[in-house]
Amino acid sequence: MTSRTPPEDVILIPKEFLSLSTLKGIVERYKGNRLEALQRDPNAFSSTYGRESQFAYETWLSRLENPLSKTFVAVEDKDPTPEQNIYNPVQRLLESEWLGQATLLGPKVLPQEGAETSKPWQVFSGTNLSEGPDFKTLGNAHATYLIVGVFVLPDRRRKGHGRRLIERALMAARDEAKSASAARATVGIIVESGNNSARRLYERIGFKIQGEELAVGGSEPLPVIGMTKDIDIESEHPVFGVCGAVAQ
Template sequence: MTAPHTTGEALLIPKTFQSQQSLDELVERYKTLRLHGLQVDPKSFSSTYEIESQFSPAIWRSRLQNPAGQTFVSVANSDKQDIQNDTAIPTEPGDSDTSLQRLLRKDWVGIVTLLGPVLYKPDADEGTPAKPWDVFIKDRKYDIPQSALDGNTAKEDVAYLVVAMFVLPDERRKKHASRLLETLIQTVRKDARAREVSKASITIQVEPDNGAAQGLYEKLGFEVWDKALPLENRRGEINHVVSLVMEIDLT
């Protein structure tokens, strides 16, 4: 039996809530961690703190409730300090220790978002064969899907994109990033099997000078497909990123 992690766990943020208070609490905590990441690691994101700090509450809610996206949170083992001070924490009916309750109760130390699946055709009839990330990029900018993939996907190829990875600097090298990605990969495998797809490809992109992150991704099974993919950020600047892909063949 595998020993349990000692530094926390990775949890998926749900899409629906019986309590508006629970949704508002999760949105606020996601917003706080995301904005902190944009401040302390600006090079790791295509967006900026200046832009996202002006987002309305509706935009932040749409981030978590986008049907084509799933956001995972790495939480610390210890509970939030404010619980010891009898601060009210939103609750949902039922079991007091569901994943939602743990999301509400524990400190968040890392986040990552999985986009997709999106159908893609790897063997283009003309020109260069399509890459898995092509379905998420338009005119060198991210084109984020806003609707879930419907219909029959049996024997099709689908693509996923990993975005917005961030772990608090003080919590790095404690397996939070690997735990987030392992949970994300398991989610893709489960989803792809349920859809009966032929192959699922997961793309993750990283700055060329972030060797530690790239090393982690390769250790988990990602392979470098492009060492200098040009992408335009929110400032209108062209950055070149390393694109890594994990292919999950389900045939």
Template sequence: MSNLARWRIELISTDEEGCNFYLNQYKPFRLAALRRDPDAFGSTYDREINFTNDDWLSRIKNPLVKTFVAVRPHDGRVLSATSLIGPLPNPDPSSNPLQASAEMRNGGDQHHKHGNAQVSPLSFQISGVYTTPEARGQGFAKELIKTASEQAINSAKGQDRQLSLSVVVYASNSAAIRLYKSCGFVVGEGGFRSSFNPHKNSSFEELVMHYREPPSIS
């Protein structure tokens, strides 16, 4: 059995231990991913390599962001990761959910509950999962998506509200589209949409996919 088979899913905490893990393990994982597969991300290596530690920690300390990782217990190495963003006041999925959540946290988009807002769906968005090349084919991505989805499902149930869970995928990323379909996501009715990415100064075709919880069997 390979060492890659010995792993566990963790939610990175916001305490001192979690912050140290984020800087010492997640940060190198993220930067390596941005450099190795730039087309898989909305951000860029050149942008994030210039982040200060405070910039990095502002992400993990953002109450709207929960980052899940698949790690090797014996050395803490991150093999795969994804983030769950929400609950969001705007049900329309964002091309850059981490940026949107930071703007919301800083007061750029406040959520005021009034009228029928209390019974509106609770909206979350998954920020694309990434797995290191040597760890692919082990099921990490699927387990992370399942874990993040269950977190969103339980949050909605806890508030007795319907769930709106989405992910935005590059239309050219057929592997990611297949992965999300296997995890219960379906392509939205709007089909392809064009989105401008200021970090890359380019426009890309995207697909919005929505989670459909399987019907319960009575």
């Protein structure tokens, strides 16, 4: 008897859907999870519930359609019986419980010199977040990414979902940078200064603190810490080992 690998518990939201009703269903779930994050942990994000709850459907849709954005969802199947099509990611996104999500923005190309090299998130501020480099220009370049919108439902925390979301995003960045023949890849993440749980999570995955600054965009300027992790894009093996331990 052959046994199938269990389906992944982190799913990448696809860019294309077979029907409009499926697309609308996913957009609604994405919106619901994001608004819950902003409501539950208002200090963890540089945006607010008041702002995003006013967004039109098209704004949520454009976030998911953005070619420079990949959103990963930690899911739990309600009834993972063989009869259900649990290997169909879209079906699972529609039917499972969403435990958390994280978004990977990028790639952008880091200049050779300048402050952005140590603070790569700066190339994402004030720029059009849906315009990236021509994939060909990534060859031999220093590709950079930013992870945003990390959230796990409060009653599902400390079960490894946050770690799996970040690791999945790192692997996607590595695969993309590798297929574009980038010379280097760095992933940045910005965390509110007092957010020790998020900071510890990122440190355990191998992110290093690069500096502190003030972020604007929320109800008031927020002291934040910028963290980065360089990815080993040459590795033929997964960046992470069993249980997500950093293998490099």
